[in-house]
Amino acid sequence: MCAAASLILGGVGGVLARRPAGRMIVYGGSLAIAVVALLAALAQLALGIAPDPLVVLPIGLPHLGASGLGMQFGMDDLAAAFLIIANIGGAAASLFALGYARHEAEPWRVLPVYPVFLAAMNLVVIAADAYGFLLCWEVMSLASWALVMAHHSEAATRRAGVIYLLMASAGTLALLLCFGLLAGPAGDYAFAAMRAVPRARWIGSAVMILALLGAGSKAGLVPLHVWLPRAHPAAPSHVSALMSGVMTKVAVYAFIRIAFDLAGPPAWWWGLVVLLAGGMTAVLGVLYALMEDDIKTILAYSTIENVGLIFVGLGLALAFKADGMMAAAALALTAALFHALNHMLFKSTLFFGAGAIQHATGTRDLAQLGGLIHRMRRSAVPMLIAALAIAALPPLNGFASEWLLLQAILLSPALPQFGLKLAVPAIGALVALSAAFAAACFVRLYGIAYLGRARGTAAAAAQETDRWSLSAMIVLAALCVAAGLLPGFAIDLLAPVTHALLGARVSTQAGLSWLTIVPVASRQNAYDPLLIALFIAISAVIGALALRRFGVRITRRAPAWGCGYQEFGPPARTLITQYSPSGFVQPIRRVFAGVIFRAHDEATLPLPGEAHPARLNLRWSDPAWSLLYAPLIGAIDWLAGQTNRLQFLTIRRYLAFVFMALVALLGWIALWG
Amino acid sequence: MGLITRLALQLAQMALMLALAPLLAGFVRVLKARLQRRSGPPLLQIYRDLAKLIGKDAIIATDASWIFSTAPYLMFAITWVSASLVPSFATDLLFSWSGDLIVIVALLGTARFCQMLAALDIGTAFGGLGASREAMFASLAEPAMLMIVFTVALVAGSSQLSAIATFMHEGTQGLRLSLALGLVALVIVALAETGRFPVDNPATHLELTMVHEAMVLEYSGRHLALIELAHALKLILYLSLIVCIFAPVAIAAPGAGPAALALGLFAYLVKLAAGGVLLALFETAIAKMRVFRVPNFIGAALMLGLLGTLLLFVSASL
Numbered sequence: 001m002c003a004a005a006s007l008i009l010g011g012v013g014g015v016l017a018r019r020p021a022g023r024m025i026v027y028g029g030s031l032a033i034a035v036v037a038l039l040a041a042l043a044q045l046a047l048g049i050a051p052d053p054l055v056v057l058p059i060g061l062p063h064l065g066a067s068g069l070g071m072q073f074g075m076d077d078l079a080a081a082f083l084i085i086a087n088i089g090g091a092a093a094s095l096f097a098l099g100y101a102r103h104e105a106e107p108w109r110v111l112p113v114y115p116v117f118l119a120a121m122n123l124v125v126i127a128a129d130a131y132g133f134l135l136c137w138e139v140m141s142l143a144s145w146a147l148v149m150a151h152h153s154e155a156a157t158r159r160a161g162v163i164y165l166l167m168a169s170a171g172t173l174a175l176l177l178c179f180g181l182l183a184g185p186a187g188d189y190a191f192a193a194m195r196a197v198p199r200a201r202w203i204g205s206a207v208m209i210l211a212l213l214g215a216g217s218k219a220g221l222v223p224l225h226v227w228l229p230r231a232h233p234a235a236p237s238h239v240s241a242l243m244s245g246v247m248t249k250v251a252v253y254a255f256i257r258i259a260f261d262l263a264g265p266p267a268w269w270w271g272l273v274v275l276l277a278g279g280m281t282a283v284l285g286v287l288y289a290l291m292e293d294d295i296k297t298i299l300a301y302s303t304i305e306n307v308g309l310i311f312v313g314l315g316l317a318l319a320f321k322a323d324g325m326m327a328a329a330a331l332a333l334t335a336a337l338f339h340a341l342n343h344m345l346f347k348s349t350l351f352f353g354a355g356a357i358q359h360a361t362g363t364r365d366l367a368q369l370g371g372l373i374h375r376m377r378r379s380a381v382p383m384l385i386a387a388l389a390i391a392a393l394p395p396l397n398g399f400a401s402e403w404l405l406l407q408a409i410l411l412s413p414a415l416p417q418f419g420l421k422l423a424v425p426a427i428g429a430l431v432a433l434s435a436a437f438a439a440a441c442f443v444r445l446y447g448i449a450y451l452g453r454a455r456g457t458a459a460a461a462a463q464e465t466d467r468w469s470l471s472a473m474i475v476l477a478a479l480c481v482a483a484g485l486l487p488g489f490a491i492d493l494l495a496p497v498t499h500a501l502l503g504a505r506v507s508t509q510a511g512l513s514w515l516t517i518v519p520v521a522s523r524q525n526a527y528d529p530l531l532i533a534l535f536i537a538i539s540a541v542i543g544a545l546a547l548r549r550f551g552v553r554i555t556r557r558a559p560a561w562g563c564g565y566q567e568f569g570p571p572a573r574t575l576i577t578q579y580s581p582s583g584f585v586q587p588i589r590r591v592f593a594g595v596i597f598r599a600h601d602e603a604t605l606p607l608p609g610e611a612h613p614a615r616l617n618l619r620w621s622d623p624a625w626s627l628l629y630a631p632l633i634g635a636i637d638w639l640a641g642q643t644n645r646l647q648f649l650t651i652r653r654y655l656a657f658v659f660m661a662l663v664a665l666l667g668w669i670a671l672w673g
Numbered sequence: 674m675g676l677i678t679r680l681a682l683q684l685a686q687m688a689l690m691l692a693l694a695p696l697l698a699g700f701v702r703v704l705k706a707r708l709q710r711r712s713g714p715p716l717l718q719i720y721r722d723l724a725k726l727i728g729k730d731a732i733i734a735t736d737a738s739w740i741f742s743t744a745p746y747l748m749f750a751i752t753w754v755s756a757s758l759v760p761s762f763a764t765d766l767l768f769s770w771s772g773d774l775i776v777i778v779a780l781l782g783t784a785r786f787c788q789m790l791a792a793l794d795i796g797t798a799f800g801g802l803g804a805s806r807e808a809m810f811a812s813l814a815e816p817a818m819l820m821i822v823f824t825v826a827l828v829a830g831s832s833q834l835s836a837i838a839t840f841m842h843e844g845t846q847g848l849r850l851s852l853a854l855g856l857v858a859l860v861i862v863a864l865a866e867t868g869r870f871p872v873d874n875p876a877t878h879l880e881l882t883m884v885h886e887a888m889v890l891e892y893s894g895r896h897l898a899l900i901e902l903a904h905a906l907k908l909i910l911y912l913s914l915i916v917c918i919f920a921p922v923a924i925a926a927p928g929a930g931p932a933a934l935a936l937g938l939f940a941y942l943v944k945l946a947a948g949g950v951l952l953a954l955f956e957t958a959i960a961k962m963r964v965f966r967v968p969n970f971i972g973a974a975l976m977l978g979l980l981g982t983l984l985l986f987v988s989a990s991l
Contacts, residue, residue, distance in 0.1 A: 370796070371736065371796070373738045373739075373740065373794075374738060384740075388783070388786065391782075391786060392779070392782075393779060393782055393783040393786055394772075394776055394779045394780055394783060399779055403775055403776070403779075406775055406819070407832075409823070410823065410826055410827065410832060412986075413827060413985060413986045413989065418987075421986040421987055422983065422986070422987070424986060425820075425823070425979060425982040425983045425986050426979070426983075428819070428820070428823060428982065429816055429819075429820055429975070429978075429979050429982075432815060432816035432819035432820065433812070433816045435815065435816075436782075436811055436812040436813075436814075436815035436816055437812050439782060439785075439786055439808075439811065439812075439815075440808035440809075440811065440812050443786060443789045443790060443793070443804065443808060444808070446790065447789065447790050447792075447793030447794070447804065448793065451738065451740060451790060451793045451794040451796070452736065452793055452794065452795070452796035452800075452801075453736045453796035514771070516770070516771065523830070523831055523832075524770070524831065524833060524836065525773050525826075525831060525832045525833055526770045526771065526772075526773065526833065527771075527772055527773065527775075527776050528770075528771040528772065531768065531771040532754065532771055532772055532776070532780070535750075535754045535757075535768070535771075536747070536750045536751055536754050537750070538750075539749070539750035539751075539753050539754055540746045540747060540749070540750035543746055543749050543750060543899060544746055547727060547895045547898075547899075550727060551727035551728065551894075551895045551898075552727070552728055552729060552730055552731075552894065552895070554730040554731070555730070555731045555732075555733060555742070555894075556730055556731070556732045556733070557732070557733055557734075557735055558732045558733075558734070558735065559734065559735050560734035560735065560736065560737075560795045560796065560797045560891050561797065561799070561890065561891070562797045562798060562799075563798075577797065577798050578796050578797065578798065578801060579793070579798060579800075579801025579802065579804075579805060583801065583805070584801055584804070584805045584808070585805070585808075586805065587805055587806055587808070587809035587964070587965075588808060588809050588812055590965065591809060591813075591965070591968045592812075
């Protein structure tokens with residue numbers, strides 16, 4: 001049923017692609033189909049309906065293995081969980097786009113590709129053979145690339161497009177090799193056959209590393225992340241939301257599918273590798289985010305952080321699984337999956353809000369914004385909820401999943417390997433550090449964009465966004481609150497997934513009193529967001545009532561104290577007495593980024609008597625570029641330069657090359673044939 | 674024990690925290706003044722200040738939004754709720770299970786988030802200055818606190834505060850190196866989080882040194898009263914946390930009779946007073962640090978916490 005729905009989705013894309021005026025039809029249709037697919041996936045997970053048998057299409061690679069007749073699609077429990085994520089994100093983005101996309105200058109560059117992108121993401125998740133998977137994966141990459149290039153007139157976008165295309169190809173290459181190893185000499189590309197084949201330990205390990213590279217580059221693991229903060233912000237905002245919220249989750253799905261389902265029993269060091277990659281990604285991602293001034297780039301870097309957290313959960317789950325601690329593995333995997341869902345919810349909201357800001361003010365530069373809460377009263381509320389949620393603050397959903405992750409870390413001293421024993425506490429510290437940085441990052445984003453006074457004329461004249469966009473933001477923010485207050489339902493919803501992958505599940509939460517969550521029954525560590533939210537509300541009301549009863553109720557307005565600069569002088573001067581975004585983060589930059597990013601502030605102050613303004617010069621370099629990519633590009637350049645000589649040889653030398661190649665091949669046959 | 678009694682005890686805990694918080698802050702203030710050979714304010718001055726503030730008009734900055742006037746209520750409510758989750762005189766109160774130590778730490782993070790937003794809301798340099806420094810301190814103090822939580826939770830086998838207090842009360846753990854590291858780290862974090870010396874000066878209004886005061890500079894009237902109360906609650910929260918984890922002497926066990934409860938309450942008051950004396954002594958003996966020395970100070974707490982956790986991962990007996 002779901003396969004059919006998704007195929008219709010692709011069909012809609014194909015049919016309506018040629019109608020530039022069909023904004024309502026395309027986005028409305030996408031919305032409806034995403035909701036249908038969402039309901040189908042929800043029904044399967046929540047009601048425990050057995051999955052439909054695999055649908056085998058009559059198209060595919062001919063003559064490949066026993067079942068190589070055609071592409072296979074089917075929705076098992078893992079696929080259903082990710083279909084929920086993909087289709088909530090897809091539905092919300094379509095709803096947002098119903099209003100937002102009317103500002104698109106060249107809608108024909110977005111409209112035909114958008115449904116194809118949605119359909120491809122759905123199809124990747126439900127593909128049940130490697131050929132179908134890789135085909136849809138490439139369609140997904142290309143469709144998102146086309147969407148990134150929708151605004152191709154800007155030079156930065158074109159550069160982002162090139163880097164994205166390169167990284168996507170490299171990632172797919174890794175996945176291609178990975179599936180080649182999985183299929184083995186028999187060459188059966190169906191997932192069911194791959195699961196059944198026993199394989200050597202080193203092949204399984206190679207498969208895991210390749211999957212980490214392939215899926216990790218799409219998800220944004222450091223140092224494979226360099227394309228992400230360039231490409232995600234360049235796309236239209238609803239597409240950015242999909243790329244950050246959903247496409248990275250599809251990559252996470254690919255990693256889970258391969259590492260947990262297809263690669264066979266894990267070795268203990270798999271977990272270590274994934275943990276280190278995840279922990280590093282989490283902290284570096286959010287540090288990058290703190291250094292940036294462009295709202296959408298900040299959000300893209302924060303996506304990298306959250307992907308890191310998800311991979312920390314997956315790494316823990318792999319380590320627990322390798323040591324046979326299935327209940328703990330189920331907890332860690334549940335935390336990762338729940339965080340994937342949560343990240344889709346709040347990150348999409350934030351990207352929608354960034355889109356609304358960009359449309360309202362024409363800029364994404366934090367240094368030009370300020371005071372938007374007065375002009376965009378309604379959209380400021382869902383943005384605030386999403387900012388609180390992504391900063392991992394209770395009682396919202398970001399904290400619920402991080403709490404589960406920390407509970408899983410608390411179970412890990414039982415892991416026997418010394419490498420893990422040393423690494424896991426450090427990873428725990430990195431997770432805590434990234435959560436604290438995320439709070440600073442989103443105080444900065446929200447506080448500077450929405451609060452205070454406008455730092456530019458555009459921000460002072462901003463208008464509220466349209467109703468469609470607003471409703472999409474409100475729906476997602478409401479889901480953030482719901483998932484935060486009732487995490488037990490989400491945990492129970494994910495239980496069949498962990499059961500299918502690990503044979504264990506987090507104990508049922510539904511029957512616990514006060515809707516609390518107790519992930520490990522023997523430890524009784526509990527968290528009850530509903531009750532705590534209730535207490536906070538009651539306490540706040542008690543405080544307010546007491547003040548009403550006993551206190552003075554008069555409230556007056558007066559200018560704030562700004563050492564005299566606030567009221568006098570031209571507006572441009574009084575407005576910059578506020579903190580700037582880079583000024584806000586200067587202490588953190590000085591303490592943390594000095595070493596990692598070689599960040600350096602250089603202030604040139606005017607001498608006494610001079611009239612020109614003081615200048616602050618801020619320099620920092622990206623270690624991923626300077627340490628990894630720049631040498632790599634240099635090496636490739638050098639190699640290309642060397643090979644270039646081969647173009648200008650004489651005919652004798654070419655003939656000599658051909659002859660030597662022939663001799664070498666004959667020699668090969670003689671020796672091993 | 675009947676539900677009514679348990680509910681009454683829980684409410685008593687909430688009321689106790691609220692009532693004692695200004696007293697503790699005032700006590701430390703008086704002691705500090707005496708140690709510095711000043712006569713100092715009366716012990717109950719903070720209550721009088723609060724009453725005075727409640728009776729005054731609240732003035733809101735021209736450019737402030739609803740966040741500025743809502744934040745004090747939220748900060749007060751969140752700090753009060755999290756303070757009530759810390760066992761003071763008795764463990765296993767009716768709702769003590771609704772959040773573990775990680776939740777308490779994160780709740781304080783929510784309160785801080787509200788405060789930083791409110792500071793940015795007024796649109797002056799001071800608000801930004803305070804929020805920016807607070808963000809830097811918090812980005813080290815929060816991970817340090819979580820590492821301490823890990824240390825304590827791994828020793829006690831639970832991150833639930835009541836369970837930790839009961840475990841420590843039984844004394845089966847003996848002397849542990851990791852707990853000692855955790856205690857030092859917790860004291861450092863507590864000093865930083867409550868804005869005491871050497872991290873912040875609760876009495877300063879000098880812009881070079883302000884952190885907390887810079888954030889609340891524009892508050893007045895009832896809003897300021899709520900913030901002052903929340904600040905006092907934070908102090909009593911951290912002190913209660915330290916004594917509940919590291920000195921749960923005579924804390925009343927679940928289902929204890931009135932005598933045990935009275936003993937627990939008395940012991941709690943004595944412990945608070947002792948903590949207050951130590952704090953006043955420490956604050957008198959030490960000078961305030963430069964802002965950029967503070968990361969080293971809190972970073973030491975982070976490293977100690979990490980070391981404590983690491984020791985427990987390597988060997989369960991350390």
